[in-house]
Structures are given as structure tokens and as C-alpha cells.
Amino acid sequence: MSLGVQVAKADEMDKWFRDFKQTASPTQLYAFLWALPKGGDLHNHLSGAGYSEWWYDIATDQTRNGGYQYYTKVKINQCLGYGANEYGAGRQLLLFKTIQASTYRGLTRCQQQEYKKMEALSEDEKQGFLNSIRLDKDYEGRNEFFEAHWSRLNELPANPHVIAYILLKNMQAFGNEGLQYLETQVGVRGKLKADGSRYTPEEALAILTTMLDSEEAQATGVTVKFQYTVLRFAPSAEDDLRWVYGFIDRHRDSYVGINFAGREDNDKGYPLRFLPVLRELRNQYPAIPLAIHAGEVDEPNRHVRDTLLLGAQRIGHGLNTITDPDTLLLMRHGPYLIEINLISNHLLEYTEDYSNHPFGEYLRTDIPVALSTDDRGMWDSTMTDEYYIAVNEFNLSWQELISLGENSLKHSFLPETDKQQALATYRQRLAEFTRAIINNHTDMATDMPAKRQFICRYQPDLCHQG
Template identity: 50%
Template structure:
């Protein structure tokens, strides 16, 4: 046992030395790289996991359009969006514009309302552009209110169709795998789905369709490990009952579902953490432990929500933005490796919680010992990817090579995946980082930067708008 400990300590020391050695090379590469080359380098960088990801907000508008207009991918359904109004357009609520429904829902509308809906396949070019833009936060003046009040209601029936839901899941998996991700933990459910005639799918039917889609070669061959969380809307009137149902579901499906999450805008005070303390204690008396990752501290002002969310049993905190305003809890987390803060830089900027990212708490948390990782949150509605998060972090906070590697490792160390798979993912990540270092350590700095010519990075609207990158907007 003593010999094993010595070997492990030696390996850890060598890993640290190796990271430090490449750190100087990384600094030289950063200094010499153009912004586009730095982005390409980070796109090729091996990454750990994306742990904070709302599936409903993760789907790019172009992906949704492609699936909704292709009957071979959407189960033979037809989709309509509300685009043509009898009243003056400025008299129509923003939430009504682009509201999207399935054929069976459309058939139930009155003739007058049907005339305001247009089949996606019959839209004009201008209507299509408007529909696409209606699902992303990309215009001046858009922010938190547009996101919460307009974008989500517009989704309508999109995620009610199981074929659409699972095709969009496949698009996410393929895009993340292309960025070098190893593990994806989505807030994703399969209950409450409906056939084209709106009769409900049973849970067994939905699970069978899900597993069949994940088994197809385009997804399976990516090698990306995928697990799910079930999410409870915490400010709902019946949130305690929903939490109990969700707990039972996850307990019964632990092969795919690994955790409970609670979300919902914190400004709505009805979802305060202590509301659920007795419910969680009752559930823990009934079921073996389930991990909890709960949104907390996504607020403009200090409060005790993070501390009280830890009391619920959470071992991961989503956002944690106002943690610096609670020094006692900050000190607790600085001296404990148990709790990870899931950082979402682009989300926090676009939703105006941290409009000036130079004032974000991320670097203070990172550099005072609080475990953190980078995540995409609602990447489809930001029109962004995980590389955008890394590029934002590197350019705003001067991240070192050791810090970049630690972010990926933290995401896997704190993943809720089963332990044998976690060990494999960590070993694979370490090996990939070593190979990456060796590749870019060879030759001169100019030689290393020339290797980036063989990388085909992908960026979307966020990268185009904010940095002017010329890279293609493709799914993979």
C-alpha cells in the first residue's frame, strides 16, 4: 500500500511538472496567435464535460428548422408557426409571434387563428429569418425578459414530438463531440411526449425510441458519454409534488438519469430553497442517495440561497453568481472539494446578471480554491458553443495552461456518472491532454501554429457577432 501511494504521488507530481512545462509553450503560443488561431487552438483542446445544460434551450434554431421541416426526421409531422396577423403586427404580443405547433394542434385551432399560422415549409425567406431569430438572443436590447418571457413560450409543441426531441439530442451530441467533449450531462426528460395524433407515449415507448436513436452510428460512433438530469420548476405551485414524482423517476432509471436539478428564475421568490427542505428529507428517507445539482445565486444582489441550497444536499451549484456576497459560504467552499460551481459566462452576460464580464466572480472562485468548470447553459438561445466559453475565459481572465486543464478535469471529477465510467473518462482526458501537449510542443512556435491549419473549427452567431470569426456555421 505504501509503494502504491508513492507511485500515485510521483505520477501526480509528474503530471504537475508536465503541465508547468507546457505552460510556457502555451504562453508563447497565445502571445503569437491571432484571435482566430487562439479560438482554433481552444476548439481542438480536449474538454471534459458540460454539466449545466438545459436541453430546451440548447438547440440551435437551424437545427430545429432542419428537423421540423423534414418528415423523415420528425416522424411525418408538420409544424406551423404564428406569423401572419389580422391585427397590426405591433399589436400582437411578442410571445405569440413565432409560436410553433404540431399538425394535430393546428387542426384544433379555429379557422381565424389558423390563418395566422404558416407551415414552416411554406414560409417566405423573410418569415424564415424572423422565425430563426425568434429563438436566439442576438439583438440589441434583448435580455433577461425576452429570454424568459418570449423565447420559451415560442417553443410550443416542438419538444412534444419524440422524434424531434431525440433528433435534436443527436445534433447536440455530435456538435459537442466535435469540440472534444467527453461527457454530456443534460437536463432532459422523456415523460409527457405525444404521438402525431396527440395520444400519449408510454414511458416504455419513449425510452425505447430514445435508446434506439442513441444507438444509431452517427451518435454512437462519437464516443460521447451522455447522462441526464430531471429538472423541477421550483416556483410552480405543485413543485413539492413534482419533486417527489421526479425523485421516484430518477431512482427507477439510474442507468441514464443521474441527478435531480431545480431551476426557475430566482427573482420569483416562490421557489426559495428552504421550501423544499422537508420534502428532500422525506425523500431521502425513502430512496438511496440521489445527487443534486441546483441553480442558486443567479441573482443581482446577495442572498443566502447558495447556503440554503447546500443545506438541501446539493453538491453542485448552478451559476453561484452572488457567492462573493456571502463570505461565510465562500469560505466554506474554498476549503471543501465537495461542491462544484457550474460557471456559465455567456449566459450571465446575455441575461444581464454580469453585463461586464471583467466583473464576473469566476476568476476569484477559480483562484481561491473553489472547484469550478465552464458550461453552456442554453447554448442554442445564445447561438454559441463550449469553445466560446473557453475563449471568453481565456481572453478575459488570462487563464494559464494548468487552469485550462483543471477546468476540464473538475467537470469530470464532479460529474454524476457512475464511478467506473468516471475513472475511464478521467484517464481518457489525461491521455488526450498529454497527446495534445506533445503535438503542440514540437518544433518552433510557428510550426505549432501551422498545425492549426488542419483544424476545422465551428462557430455560430455568437462568435461571428462578438469576434468576427470567419469559421463555418455547420452542425459538425
């Protein structure tokens, strides 16, 4: 197709989309965005990306979870002798903490009576478990998320067979809504066998890569690469980073980058803590890309600038970059990208309202941005939900909309040849979609209950419009 024809098609689609937004019902807009080809999800925590139902399904299916039996806590007995030996102070009072059979066998009789086999839960108990690992109440926010959700999952993510299943389910779900690339954060240290002993990191990684090579995974059409995450405020974070560098260097076919995660309001994880060790490691290893959480905090600070000084190519969240004019200027026109997580930032109370989010300012001052899902299982959301909010709240033009997918692939950590192929595939899919829209040949039907569930939650006043 000649450049002139491409420009004409782009202009025609821009007008079509402008008119469509003015007349479409909520479900029509959602259906369009569901069908829209999407690039990549660059900010995805795999252990936070599993829907509650997926966790329950794999926990109770020993034919797929490696033969593990799981128990979850359904009552509090106030047993004598509770303390730091069981998961740390205070965590003994948390319902729906999940453990595997090898751990259960090590509990006292009193403690065992607090737990139930996952498959033996009553309907009310099962619903309680499902609700316990997603933010489904107005009064729940970041403390519930950071302090309780992960503690409840507990030993489920320590099983690499379980994580491989969560990975497959994500690939299938993302493939259904048109995503072509997933760059997810997943670790392989400390994984537990059914008897409580540990897998080597290589054994755990092999279980994940076997899943990626399976027919089920290949059928999704989604390409997956991994990032390794370092918990930024851990006392051992520097040594952890040294280990991660060496591991990724040995497994560059699977791992493409490193991330630092953890609450930024814990000052022990301040960015410049890691500058000396990163300089040490860059003298020892070929370059490993960095995509680091920064600016996911309430107060103005210079964490984003300091994170760029660490060598980060991408900033996760970047909310408070808006408070640092010098860094804003530095980020205009690239080469750095901000990974935008609209739903996460709202549910964790970093933005009071979507209209307060700086996404529009970044987008329209030429700071590269892409939408991502963060811990989507705990929000019970999809990439299409992120797109729907972006279009609805920020009145995106067609060119702005498709730039999000383009940016996600341009700023991915794929090897250059693979990146160019991914971009070519995305542009081809988008061209076919655009032609079908203009020629009125696109079937945008999607699962109506799923669409209505999100629209009614996000726009209850418009729910009746269909």
C-alpha cells in the same frame, strides 16, 4: 511516464501556453482552444441547446421527426374568442409560436389563418423564425429569453423524436470540438404523439435511448447521461419532485441527477421550500445527486447556502455566492462545484461585463469550477466560445485551463467506476495533445467562418486580425 517527466512536461506546456497567448492572433487562439481536449458539459438544458437551424430542419423533416406536421404563427389576426384556452393569456400575440397539426386542427378558421406550415415559410419568414429563438439583438435580454423563447418553441420539444434529434446534433457538435461527456437536462413527461395523445414517460425515454444507441450517436465519442429538471416555482413542484425521484430510481442507467430550474426572482421557488420533501424522499430512496440552479439573481441573498442545505453537490451559476462570505469559505477546496456559464450570465444581464464575473475569484480561491454552456442554442455559442472568453478575459494559465476539464469529470454524476475511466481517458487525450503541441505536430485548423463569426461578435475591434 514517470512523475518527474510529467512535471517537466507540465512546466514546459505552461511556458509554451504563456508565450503563445502573447503572440497568437484571435483565430489562432480560438483554433488552439477548439482542438483542446475538453471534459464535460455539466449544465446543459437540452431544449435550449438546439441551434435555430436544427429546430427548423427537424420540424420540416417528417422522415426523422416521427411524421409530425408543424405550423408556426406568422401574423396576428386579433381573432375573437382568443383567451386562456390557447396557451394562456397574452401568448396569442407572440409571433413564431409553433404547434403541431393536431393542435392546428382544433383552432378556429380565423386562428388557422395566422399560421403557416413550417416548410412553406418564405425566406423572410424562415429567417424570422430562426432569429426568434436566439438572443441576436442588443435590446434582448432575460425577459425575451424566459418569457418568449420557450413559448415560441412551444410544442416542438414535446415531440421526443425532435428532442432525440437535438440530442444527436449536440453530441456531433460537441464531439467535433473535443468534449467527451454531456450531462443534459431533459424531461419525458407530457410528450405528445402526432395525434395529440400522450406518450408514457417510458415510451418517450425509449426514443431517447434508442438514439443514444444508434451508430450516429456512438460515432461522436460523447458519453451522455440525463438530469431531470423540476420547475421550482410551479404550484405542483413538490409532487413533481416526488414523481421525479421515483422515475429516476427506476431508470438510473439513463438518469444520474435532479435539478431545480426556473427564474430565481420568482420567490415561489425559494430553495428551502423543498427541504421537507427532500428529507421525506431521502428516507425512501437511495441517494440521487442534486445539481441545482442557485445564485442566478441580481440581489445578494443566501440562496446558495440554502441550496447546499438541500443537499446539492453542484451549484448552477452561483453568481451571487460572491456576496456571501460564509458560503464562500464553505465552498473552498470542494466538495462542491460551481457550474460557470459566462455567456449566459452576460447575455441575460446578470453581469454587465465579463470582467465583473466572479469566475476568476472562485477559480483562484480554490472553489472548484467548470465551464458549461447552459442554453447554448439560444446564445448561438459553443463550449470553445466559453473557453475563449475565459482565457481572454481572465488570462488563464495552462494549469487553470486544464483544471476546468478535470473538474467537470471529477464532479460529474457518473458512477464511480465510469468516472475514473472518463478521467483516465481525458488525461490520456490531454497528454497526447500536449506532446503534439510541444513537438509542433498538431493540426489546429477548424472551420474559419465559425471562428470568425464568434470572434467578430465578441471582439469586433480584433476581427480584422484574422
